[in-house]
Amino acid sequence: MRFLLIEDHAQLAQTVAERLALDGHAVDHAATLSDARDYLAVTAYDLILLDIMLPDGDGRDFLADHREGRSGDTPVIVMTARSDVADRIALLDTGADDYVTKPFDTMELEARIRAVLRRRAGQSRPVIRHGDLTFDVLSATLSIAGIEAPCELRNREMRLLEILLSAPDRIHPKAQLTDRLFSAADDVSENAIEVYVARLRRKLEDSSVRIETVRGVGYRLA
CATH class of the missing domain: 3.40.50.2300 (Response regulator)
Incomplete structure (x- = not known):
């Protein structure tokens, strides 16, 4: 955020x-x-x-x-x-x-x-559920149904997942994600988003939920 x-x-x-x-x-x-x-x-x-x-x-x-x-x-x-x-x-x-x-x-x-x-x-509890995912904002952990051990997320991984889960059917442009994850003082390019998307994808390998690339536009959950 x-x-x-x-x-x-x-x-x-x-x-x-x-x-x-x-x-x-x-x-x-x-x-x-x-x-x-x-x-x-x-x-x-x-x-x-x-x-x-x-x-x-x-x-x-x-x-x-x-x-x-x-x-x-x-x-x-x-x-x-x-x-x-x-x-x-x-x-x-x-x-x-x-x-x-x-x-x-x-x-x-x-x-x-x-x-x-x-x-x-519109959430009363700090837990977001989508598909087989359960994301606990307070503990920064991501649980996948059927997988015993939860995944621990690093700070920007957590915020990126939170943004995607907040509107799972929406396409999130790379520029918009960069704007929301980094401050004006951060010297970053849109390629930085690709790094965090790649990290999240690895942690979602056992899930039915995927981060889909919409070529030339951005990302959305599928």
């Missing part, structure tokens, strides 16, 4: 970005609202992490404008130092999907991210 992190505190932003990268997420960091708008103008994100007090404006105003814009359905988790109930209610009413109160533990943030993404995908 690709996230936009809007946070002006450099050390906190680095900590959050590095932690999420360990989970296989690509994170673009914007230190100002202006930078965030530039990112949103050219990139589609799976989630936005939004600080409230920023050098060039109030994150609440940004949130309200975001909900009116073309990418307004992107889920938003607000990171705020405000702990009053009225403030939290106002954030949710403005359009936040969830919030964490600073200082927060990154494990709590990760859990809230998973919960928000599951709700957006």
Whole structure:
């Protein structure tokens, strides 16, 4: 998944970005609202992490404008130092999907991210089933019916499989997959997707589910 992190505190932003990268997420960091708008103008994100007090404006105003814009359905988790109930209610009413109160533990943030993404995908549990596959997002394990030992997935393998399983009948263009798996700071080509697809295919050898190449377009599950 690709996230936009809007946070002006450099050390906190680095900590959050590095932690999420360990989970296989690509994170673009914007230190100002202006930078965030530039990112949103050219990139589609799976989630936005939004600080409230920023050098060039109030994150609440940004949130309200975001909900009116073309990418307004992107889920938003607000990171705020405000702990009053009225403030939290106002954030949710403005359009936040969830919030964490600073200082927060990154494990709590990760859990809230998973919960928000599951709700957006219409899943109540962090387990996805398709054909003879059972994919547990929390443990990053892939089980195949009839095979005793589950497969362990590495971070980007896990995120790639999650994307494919989220819409198994859809063709996922290579450029779109690259955009969702890597941040703007990553120097990669679309050929990188072929590497992760090849790794997943090896782990699906005993499954009836296959990653099909649609020549010149991308990939889909078959």
